[in-house]
Structures are given as C-alpha cells and as structure tokens.
Amino acid sequence: MESAGRDRLLAEHIRARPHLRDIFQFYEKIEEIWNTSHPDDLLALVDLRDASLRERLSRGVPLVDRPAFARLALPQTGQQFRKIMTVMRQGGGEREQYANRIATFMRNGRKSEGEVIAELLSREDGHFDAISETMEVPRPLLVYLLKMSLRISFERLHETLIAFLRTLEWEYTHCPVCGAPPVIGQAVSNDRRRYYCFFCSFHWESSPMAGCPSCGETDSELFNLLYKHPNEHQGILACETCRTYLKMVDQRAGPDLLNPDIQEVLGLHLDMAAGELGLRPLGQPLVQAEIIRRPGIDDYRP
Ligand SMILES: [Zn+2]
Numbered sequence: 001m002e003s004a005g006r007d008r009l010l011a012e013h014i015r016a017r018p019h020l021r022d023i024f025q026f027y028e029k030i031e032e033i034w035n036t037s038h039p040d041d042l043l044a045l046v047d048l049r050d051a052s053l054r055e056r057l058s059r060g061v062p063l064v065d066r067p068a069f070a071r072l073a074l075p076q077t078g079q080q081f082r083k084i085m086t087v088m089r090q091g092g093g094e095r096e097q098y099a100n101r102i103a104t105f106m107r108n109g110r111k112s113e114g115e116v117i118a119e120l121l122s123r124e125d126g127h128f129d130a131i132s133e134t135m136e137v138p139r140p141l142l143v144y145l146l147k148m149s150l151r152i153s154f155e156r157l158h159e160t161l162i163a164f165l166r167t168l169e170w171e172y173t174h175c176p177v178c179g180a181p182p183v184i185g186q187a188v189s190n191d192r193r194r195y196y197c198f199f200c201s202f203h204w205e206s207s208p209m210a211g212c213p214s215c216g217e218t219d220s221e222l223f224n225l226l227y228k229h230p231n232e233h234q235g236i237l238a239c240e241t242c243r244t245y246l247k248m249v250d251q252r253a254g255p256d257l258l259n260p261d262i263q264e265v266l267g268l269h270l271d272m273a274a275g276e277l278g279l280r281p282l283g284q285p286l287v288q289a290e291i292i293r294r295p296g297i298d299d300y301r302p
C-alpha cells in the first residue's frame with residue numbers, strides 16, 4: 001500500500017476512536033485487586049550465583065529461567081487470578097462465558113490455579129496453544145489474564161533485582177527479565193529509547209538501532225514512523241521488509257515514565273491499523289500476531 005493510503009487508513013482509525021470507559025473501569029478493578037493482594041516470591045526463577053549468568057545475558061538470554069516455574073506453586077498469583085475471574089463474571093456476556101470455561105478447566109485439573117499457572121509458564125509455547133484450544137479461550141486473553149495475575153509478583157522481583165539490573169548492559173529489544181517483546185517503545189532522547197515489556201512490565205533503555213529493531217532495515221522508504229499525531233505523541237515504527245511494527249511514544253519533552261497498561265489501551269487504534277496493514281507486533285511470531293485480547297476490548301470496533 002502506498003503511503004498516502006496508509007496515512008488515510010491510520011487517520012480514519014484515529015478519528016474513530018471508541019469510548020474507552022469500559023476498558024479503563026476493568027483495569028481499575030484489577031488495580032484494586034493488586035492493592036489488596038500480596039506478591040509471590042519469584043526469586044527462585046533466577047540464579048544470581050550461576051557463574052555463566054553474565055555470559056548468557058551478554059548473548060541475550062533473559063534472566064528468568066522458564067522451566068523453573070515448575071518448581072513454584074504461586075499461591076498469591078492463583079488468588080489474584082480467581083479474583084480477576086470474578087470481575088470477568090460480573091462483566092457478563094462474553095467475558096462471563098470465558099471465565100466459566102476457564103473455571104471448568106481448572107476444576108477438572110484438580111490443581112490449584114497457581115499450580116496450573118506455574119505449569120503453563122514452565123512449558124513451551126505449543127503447550128500453551130493446546131491449553132487455549134482445550135479451554136476454548138483465545139490465547140491473547142489467556143496471556144492477558146496470566147500477566148495481570150503475575151504483575152505485582154514480577155514488580156517485586158524487579159525491585160529485588162534492581163541493583164543487578166541497573167548494571168546490566170542490554171542492547172536487545174526483548175525483555176532482559178522474562179524475554180517477552182516490548183509492548184511499546186518510548187523516545188526519551190534523541191539517542192536513547194526505553195522499551196516496556198509486554199509481559200512482566202519491566203522497562204529498560206538502549207540506544208536505538210539505526211534501522212528496524214527486528215531486521216535492521218535502514219531504507220526510510222521501507223522503515224519509518226508511520227503516524228504521529230501532533231498531540232498524542234504516538235505512532236508506529238513500521239517495517240515493510242520484515243512486516244513488523246513497534247508502537248512508539250515520543251516523550252522527549254513530556255513526563256518521564258509511562259504506564260504501559262494505559263498506553264496500550266490508548267494506542268489500540270494503532271494496533272488495529274497496523275493489523276489491517278498486515279503488520280505484526282515486533283517480536284511476536286506470526287501465529288500469535290493477534291492484538292492482545294482484553295476483556296472489554298473484545299467488542300471494540302473502529
Ligand atoms: Zn519482561
């Protein structure tokens with residue numbers, strides 16, 4: 001698609017921004033759950049005494065060892081998951097249906113929610129896909145519910161490791177803690193870019209590559225910032241060569257840290273537009289390249 005057509009399509013999406021109140025209310029309820037819950041200790045996932053740790057990090061291997069999740073029971077995470085399910089049910093309609101399917105699956109497994117979550121995280125992605133099919137719950141929704149249930153536990157882990165993480169030289173576009181791709185990039189200065197992890201919400205800075213963060217393309221005809229609203233300071237860094245994109249926020253002159261959850265909702269129109277252009281989010285395999293499906297966003301139509 002030529003660039004005028006792309007711009008028009010993107011502009012249409014922007015104009016058609018829907019009413020977001022429902023989504024933010026759901027998020028508010030999850031925040032209330034976080035405020036009244038306790039984190040699980042995830043430190044067992046990271047072995048700081050491991051002599052090869054620095055060497056592995058320098059090769060881009062993230063800190064958290066996923067198979068180690070199998071050793072955890074995650075009781076607090078399980079409890080938060082149950083509370084989020086209650087909020088889902090209260091929402092009625094499609095959300096309630098999904099919550100009921102998940103509850104049925106959990107009951108049949110005879111394990112606690114926390115144990116099921118730990119096992120899901122310890123296994124390979126193919127297993128996750130199979131579970132999502134068995135449950136008849138879309139994978140992106142399932143991922144969203146897991147990450148919201150794990151959020152304060154990951155935040156605790158980040159706090160515990162902050163001294164270590166501060167000294168880390170990390171020039172990759174995936175998360176140094178959990179290995180997930182960024183949900184959003186933030187221009188903090190002309191030569192610094194901050195990334196926010198899609199899954200564990202960690203943020204890290206690196207110097208932006210000259211070209212596409214995924215394939216290195218530097219031709220500005222193929223790799224460019226597609227849309228930038230004068231007031232919103234949001235856009236997508238899109239690459240025609242590898243067909244990936246990264247949502248970007250320009251805050252060189254604005255406030256410092258972003259709330260990536262809120263920013264994700266505010267940038268939903270950009271995800272929709274990028275999806276229609278046939279682009280997939282940076283770092284996500286083709287089969288998973290769906291917009292993250294959130295309760296309350298399911299019925300979103302531009
Ligand atoms: Zn992460």
Ligand SMILES: [Zn+2]
Binds near residue numbers: 212239242243244
């Ligand atoms: Zn590329």
